[in-house]
Amino acid sequence: xxxxxxxxxxxxxxxxxxxxxxxxxxxxxxxxxxxxxxxxxxxxxxxxxxxxxxxxxxxxxxxxxxxxxxxxxxxxxxxxxxxxxxxxxxxxxxxxxxxxxxxxxxxxxxxxxxxxxxxxxxxxxxxxxxxxxxxxxxxxxxxxxxxxxxxxxxxxxxxxxxxxxxxxxxxxxxxxxxxxxxxxxxxxxxxxxxxxxxxxxxxxxxxxxxxxxxxxxxxxxxxxxxxxxxxxxxxxxxxxxxxxxxxxxxxxxxxxxxxxxxxxxxxxxxxxxxxxxxxxxxxxxxxxxxxxxxxx
Amino acid sequence: xxxxxxxxxxxxxxxxxxxxxxxxxxxxxxxxxxxxxxxxxxxxxxxxxxxxxxxxxxxxxxxxxxxxxxxxxxxxxxxxxxxxxxxxxxxxxxxxxxxxxxxxxxxxxxxxxxxxxxxxxxxxxxxxxxxxxxxxxxxxxxxxxxxxxxxxxxxxxxxxxxxxxxxxxxxxxxxxxxxxxxxxxxxxxxxxxxxxxxxxxxxxxxxxxxxxxxxxxxxxxxxxxxxxxxxxxxxxxxxxxxxxxxxxxxxxxxxxxxxxxxxxxxxxxxxxxxxxxxxxxxxxxxxxxxxxxxxxxxxxxxxxxxxxxxxxxxxx
Numbered sequence: 001x002x003x004x005x006x007x008x009x010x011x012x013x014x015x016x017x018x019x020x021x022x023x024x025x026x027x028x029x030x031x032x033x034x035x036x037x038x039x040x041x042x043x044x045x046x047x048x049x050x051x052x053x054x055x056x057x058x059x060x061x062x063x064x065x066x067x068x069x070x071x072x073x074x075x076x077x078x079x080x081x082x083x084x085x086x087x088x089x090x091x092x093x094x095x096x097x098x099x100x101x102x103x104x105x106x107x108x109x110x111x112x113x114x115x116x117x118x119x120x121x122x123x124x125x126x127x128x129x130x131x132x133x134x135x136x137x138x139x140x141x142x143x144x145x146x147x148x149x150x151x152x153x154x155x156x157x158x159x160x161x162x163x164x165x166x167x168x169x170x171x172x173x174x175x176x177x178x179x180x181x182x183x184x185x186x187x188x189x190x191x192x193x194x195x196x197x198x199x200x201x202x203x204x205x206x207x208x209x210x211x212x213x214x215x216x217x218x219x220x221x222x223x224x225x226x227x228x229x230x231x232x233x234x235x236x237x238x239x240x241x242x243x244x245x246x247x248x249x250x251x252x253x254x255x256x257x258x259x260x261x262x263x264x265x266x267x268x269x270x271x272x273x274x275x276x277x278x279x280x281x282x283x284x285x286x287x288x289x290x291x292x293x294x295x296x
Numbered sequence: 297x298x299x300x301x302x303x304x305x306x307x308x309x310x311x312x313x314x315x316x317x318x319x320x321x322x323x324x325x326x327x328x329x330x331x332x333x334x335x336x337x338x339x340x341x342x343x344x345x346x347x348x349x350x351x352x353x354x355x356x357x358x359x360x361x362x363x364x365x366x367x368x369x370x371x372x373x374x375x376x377x378x379x380x381x382x383x384x385x386x387x388x389x390x391x392x393x394x395x396x397x398x399x400x401x402x403x404x405x406x407x408x409x410x411x412x413x414x415x416x417x418x419x420x421x422x423x424x425x426x427x428x429x430x431x432x433x434x435x436x437x438x439x440x441x442x443x444x445x446x447x448x449x450x451x452x453x454x455x456x457x458x459x460x461x462x463x464x465x466x467x468x469x470x471x472x473x474x475x476x477x478x479x480x481x482x483x484x485x486x487x488x489x490x491x492x493x494x495x496x497x498x499x500x501x502x503x504x505x506x507x508x509x510x511x512x513x514x515x516x517x518x519x520x521x522x523x524x525x526x527x528x529x530x531x532x533x534x535x536x537x538x539x540x541x542x543x544x545x546x547x548x549x550x551x552x553x554x555x556x557x558x559x560x561x562x563x564x565x566x567x568x569x570x571x572x573x574x575x576x577x578x579x580x581x582x583x584x585x586x587x588x589x590x591x592x593x594x595x596x597x598x599x600x601x602x603x604x605x606x607x608x609x610x611x612x
Contacts, residue, residue, distance in 0.1 A: 141582060
């Protein structure tokens with residue numbers, strides 16, 4: 001630790017090395033090889049999802065009854081499923097569903113959790129107390145059981161699954177952003193802004209928010225990984241994405257029935273989930289290393 | 297100490313009350329007419345009306361909540377829509393199965409995670425450390441239902457070493473019961489082991505950097521004694537507190553694991569009742585798991601304050 005500080009200050013004296021800002025951030029992030037690999041994988045999955053219709057060799061929904069349960073061949077590199085659909089194409093389109101689910105459910109959790117948590121930490125008092133007890137209560141439910149129950153009540157479907165997952169993730173973001181505000185609000189720059197006569201809302205959104213975002217960003221990347229798994233789980237149980245829309249979870253749901261005859265059907269969607277989630281976790285760990293001052 | 301326990305208990309009451317409100321709201325916020333949903337689409341109007349009266353749906357929401365809460369406090373969780381049996385009786389019947397699975401999984405997880413975590417911290421930045429942390433990250437990232445399917449394919453379909461799914465009580469056929477539990481416990485234990493290992497590693501690293509460890513080393517104690525007697529004991533404290541959080545993950549994981557391996561516990565009951573829209577049962581399962589977590593968290597907090605006396609003093 002000490003040696004690293006010394007080298008940094010030496011570098012600073014010889015030439016103005018970036019110690020803050022995007023370049024410094026990227027430089028530090030790139031030092032972690034695994035995090036860099038994770039970022040590449042995430043980018044590849046994202047772009048294949050974005051250009052699914054260009055990249056995928058077949059129509060993911062079109063059935064082909066002459067090619068049912070085909071083992072991997074040159075024409076179908078990952079084989080075909082019970083309706084003769086190309087598994088590779090379904091996997092590429094499935095990436096769309098999974099990433100969309102991950103990003104939107106975390107977006108929902110952020111959109112509710114961040115303002116609520118920040119306000120709670122800023123105004124404190126009774127409102128804060130109530131919000132904290134509410135998050136305590138919500139966090140008492142096993143994450144998957146609550147998501148399942150909400151999804152069951154809202155009904156099956158991708159958008160409802162995303163809402164259910166978003167609600168379940170919200171208390172985590174409330175907690176985190178509240179804790180951030182609690183530690184930031186006592187700092188000198190907040191006092192300075194207040195001394196200059198800035199109104200509370202301006203202090204909260206213009207001053208405290210930018211300074212509280214790092215851990216939220218880390219949490220968001222890890223939560224996206226968890227949300228992708230959650231959507232796959234709900235779809236696997238028949239409560240998420242509905243057929244014929246391809247999704248990694250629902251592909252596994254169908255594959256279960258053909259495990260002995262067509263094991264490739266179960267293999268690839270699982271690998272897709274695993275690799276994507278692992279990559280997002282690596283990115284999250286890498287971001288944490290760069291953004292958490294305690295780990296520097 | 298007593299003051300701390302009393303204070304902590306007081307904090308539990310509003311949480312439990314909010315839990316009950318959330319569970320009540322879950323069912324009462326179903327879009328549409330609950331009486332019609334409970335009775336099914338084919339039911340006649342008089343049946344639906346009778347059910348509406350019986351469920352008290354003609355009364356205001358707050359009154360209904362209080363009636364429901366009153367019954368709840370007397371242990372009445374209502375009756376299953378599917379088989380008409382009391383919800384509580386079914387829950388109590390299924391609970392031991394899940395507890396059995398949970399205990400075996402926890403044993404599997406801790407047996408792997410503790411030595412791996414200690415070794416990774418002790419040999420920091422060595423090949424062992426990198427291997428252990430990589431495997432742990434993979435363990436956290438792997439979707440447990442897929443792991444379950446793959447293990448069934450490998451060990452039951454392909455190698456035929458283990459039965460694919462099913463359950464027998466351990467006191468009836470102990471050996472068969474154990475072979476049936478190996479795969480589900482492995483699936484459920486994997487994520488837990490990964491989590492415990494990561495936590496233990498970082499908490500060990502923190503402890504290993506403290507003065508009292510240096511003192512112990514300076515006294516000439518062997519590495520083994522320093523690690524096992526001095527460091528591990530202290531590193532386990534934060535890990536022990538995560539037990540409460542683990543229970544939530546364990547119960548959630550049990551849902552999917554029990555479903556895949558046809559283990560008739562609370563988790564499978566949750567899915568069955570959700571898929572068949574047996575709402576009183578859904579309510580019961582959700583409530584039961586939340587209460588379990590609240591009380592485990594409470595006990596862990598108390599245990600923590602006993603293990604580390606500074607906690608009680610700081611917060612009381």
